[in-house]
Amino acid sequence: MTLGTDAKPDGIIFSAALLLCAYLIGDTLTRLLQLPVPGTVLGLAVLLGGLALRSGPTAELERVSGWLIRTLPLLFVPSAAGVMTQGRALSQFGLAMITALAVSTLATLIVTAFVFEAVQRSIQGRS
Structure with a gap:
């Protein structure tokens, strides 16, 4: 994972764990409360609320999220679309x-x- 030379490993791991926890919180709330909202959407809302309270993301969180945004579409979208249509x-x-x-x-x-x-x-x- 290329996140820059000045990225701190502990901060990167914490940031990745933070993203995962936000997702898990949203998914758990959706399942427990039987909400008609996907857990990922609720997890993003939880993350947004936490970032609003903190007044923005850390540099490591920006790096990890940027890397995920750039990389994940390359891995999942083409194969999922192909499987769905074929x-x-x-x-x-x-x-x-x-x-x-x-x-x-x-x-x-x-x-x-x-x-x-x-x-x-x-x-x-x-x-």
Whole structure:
């Protein structure tokens, strides 16, 4: 996780834990009180209230949230949209897709390891 060179590890861990706690509080309240509001929305409201009382986020919280905002859409949105729109194809060809994914991932790991070793040998040879 690249959060900057001046980021404090303790502050980053605390900030990530704060975001998780806000989510869990919202989700728990939604379930216990059977509210018609998603727990994530209520968690954001809890976080907003806490930040308003504190008069803003810390630098570490800004870094962690910025990193999450930049990264999570890349990880979840395309795959979730694909699964939602291709249910029939997934049920027909799911095993073949999983096999192809596993083989291509393994091939990528192997090629990456060989390239890394070649570059490392090249760098050591120049030293």
